[in-house]
Amino acid sequence: MVPLKRVEIIGAGPAGLYTAILIKSAMPAARVRVTEQNPANATFGFGVVFSDQALDFLQADDPETHALITPLMERWRNMTLTLAGKRVVLDGIGFAAIGRLRLLEILQQRAREVGVELRFDLRLESVAELEADADLVVGADGLNSVLRGSDERAFAPALDYFGNYFAWFGTPRAFATLTQTFVHGPRGPLNAHHYRYAPAMSTFIVECDAASFTAYGFARMDESESAGVCTELFADALDGAPLLTNKSTWRRFPRLWCERWISGRRVILGDAAHTAHFSIGSGTRLALEDSIALVRTLEEHAALETALQDFQRLRQPIARKIVDAANTSARWYDDFARRMDLPAYEFAYSYLTRSGRIDRERLRRISPEFMAAYEANLQPHKKT
Numbered sequence: 001m002v003p004l005k006r007v008e009i010i011g012a013g014p015a016g017l018y019t020a021i022l023i024k025s026a027m028p029a030a031r032v033r034v035t036e037q038n039p040a041n042a043t044f045g046f047g048v049v050f051s052d053q054a055l056d057f058l059q060a061d062d063p064e065t066h067a068l069i070t071p072l073m074e075r076w077r078n079m080t081l082t083l084a085g086k087r088v089v090l091d092g093i094g095f096a097a098i099g100r101l102r103l104l105e106i107l108q109q110r111a112r113e114v115g116v117e118l119r120f121d122l123r124l125e126s127v128a129e130l131e132a133d134a135d136l137v138v139g140a141d142g143l144n145s146v147l148r149g150s151d152e153r154a155f156a157p158a159l160d161y162f163g164n165y166f167a168w169f170g171t172p173r174a175f176a177t178l179t180q181t182f183v184h185g186p187r188g189p190l191n192a193h194h195y196r197y198a199p200a201m202s203t204f205i206v207e208c209d210a211a212s213f214t215a216y217g218f219a220r221m222d223e224s225e226s227a228g229v230c231t232e233l234f235a236d237a238l239d240g241a242p243l244l245t246n247k248s249t250w251r252r253f254p255r256l257w258c259e260r261w262i263s264g265r266r267v268i269l270g271d272a273a274h275t276a277h278f279s280i281g282s283g284t285r286l287a288l289e290d291s292i293a294l295v296r297t298l299e300e301h302a303a304l305e306t307a308l309q310d311f312q313r314l315r316q317p318i319a320r321k322i323v324d325a326a327n328t329s330a331r332w333y334d335d336f337a338r339r340m341d342l343p344a345y346e347f348a349y350s351y352l353t354r355s356g357r358i359d360r361e362r363l364r365r366i367s368p369e370f371m372a373a374y375e376a377n378l379q380p381h382k383k384t
Contacts, residue, residue, distance in 0.1 A: 001298065001300075005029075005031065005135055008035070008134040008137045009032070011272070012034050012118065013287070014287050015271070018288050020034050021110050022291055024114045034118050035119045036121075038120065039120055046203040047195065049095050049278075051280070051281050072098055072106075074198065075096045076095060076096075077091070079179070080180070088370070092368070095177075095195065097195050097203070098198075127147055131265065131266075134265065138268075143256060155260050155273075161252040161254055162333075163209065163334045166206065167248045168246075171243055174196040175194055178195035182347075184340065187215035190206060213250065224245060226248065253277055255327060270290055271287065273319075274320075274323050279330055280325060280329050290319065332354035348370070
């Protein structure tokens with residue numbers, strides 16, 4: 001095990017808190033401190049979604065945290081896709097969700113219980129003050145990482161953006177499943193990703209292409225105005241419920257990948273190192289798995305340099321596969337409008353196979369009822 005005496009972690013999102021918990025649990029004598037620029041109870045968005053079995057890794061690696069999180073999660077075994085009012089059930093495509101703030105509260109509580117120091121409302125202008133006495137500095141501070149920005153030549157980030165715009169709303173309505181609702185609006189097509197994360201609350205992410213974004217005038221609207229317009233556009237799905245805002249500004253999803261995740265005593269992980277589009281529900285999972293992989297290598301090696309190199313060598317290829325699948329999925333969304341004239345089952349098949357990870361035979365095993373309906377409805381002269 002690397003003999004760490006002091007660890008500084010930047011960012012108190014899931015990645016930063018979970019890394020702190022694991023390091024302090026593995027090395028009780030080490031001083032582990034997390035610094036966060038926002039208040040303890042501040043978070044953007046509403047719920048966090050995971051694929052159905054995504055948290056199983058926690059049960060083996062960290063049963064204590066798994067036992068705290070999983071009883072509070074909303075779960076469902078099927079998914080629903082709605083296209084122009086026609087509803088298609090995608091059996092076997094299960095997910096689980098929890099409120100983002102609730103997840104952070106659980107991780108903060110667990111971090112304090114194991115002896116991690118938490119500092120909130122403190123914005124770092126540089127990492128120099130942390131590095132002076134630290135054996136290891138971890139950047140878990142997201143897309144605008146201070147740690148990554150302190151040495152971009154070393155980390156070699158590549159950053160661009162997908163073409164679609166999205167806004168992250170919430171609604172006091174509980175949907176039975178994760179649902180994708182596609183509508184032909186009066187000024188262009190839109191999509192909503194919506195799912196419950198608490199018994200009476202759901203996330204409701206609205207997405208549209210650049211042409212629709214301009215046509216609806218979303219750039220000129222404040223959050224409440226955007227919420228009002230989207231409430232009208234998705235009135236059938238919302239069934240009378242309003243859309244709620246929480247930093248619900250329109251933006252394009254960033255596509256970030258860093259060629260290197262280590263530089264001397266510095267290491268980056270989670271969204272500071274890579275991003276995964278929300279359409280496959282793996283961003284938070286990737287961050288937590290990064291944390292597990294980092295701490296595992298710290299436990300397996302006596303020298304910090306060797307441990308960090310091993311972390312990068314082993315973890316990057318695994319993360320890259322998921323990030324690549326997420327990027328492929330996101331490109332399907334960038335282009336969803338041109339597919340909306342397909343029959344509903346053909347559109348649904350295109351959706352399910354969008355990431356390139358699921359072929360027809362695998363889909364028959366995962367989603368037999370959908371595949372039976374799809375093949376019964378298939379028109380041979382059409383292509384998905």
